[in-house]
Amino acid sequence: MFNKLTNIFSNGKGKVDLVLDQNVLIPGSQITGTFYLQGPKKKKKVSRLECDLMAFDPKHLNEKPVEIATTIYMSKEIDASFSREIPFSYTIPEHLKDKSDQCRYRFRTKLIFEDQIQYIDHDELKTGS
Known part of the structure; x- marks a missing residue:
């Protein structure tokens, strides 16, 4: 248990960074970018990369998933020498037109081992028009 907690909070656990080409939410438009992956210090088996569109309602102070943007399954052992760029493309749902002024939106990306x-x-x- 202690080792698991140590691994969770260690700096060398690997990381993912989604870099968007644009960050304006326009329902019906396409957002593109790149996932940048870096392996952990110690060799670990990566399971998947998940990216979800999330909505935060400031009135009720809650966050909920809107839609799965992408899931990429992997079954590979990686370490600090591993780095990869994966293209990202997502079309913003049309149904957000009525809600875009009531909520804030973000992509939540997880690298899961x-x-x-x-x-x-x-x-x-950012909300746009």
């Missing part, structure tokens, strides 16, 4: 240790990245979206 076989032992369920995660690295989480958040990318805020």
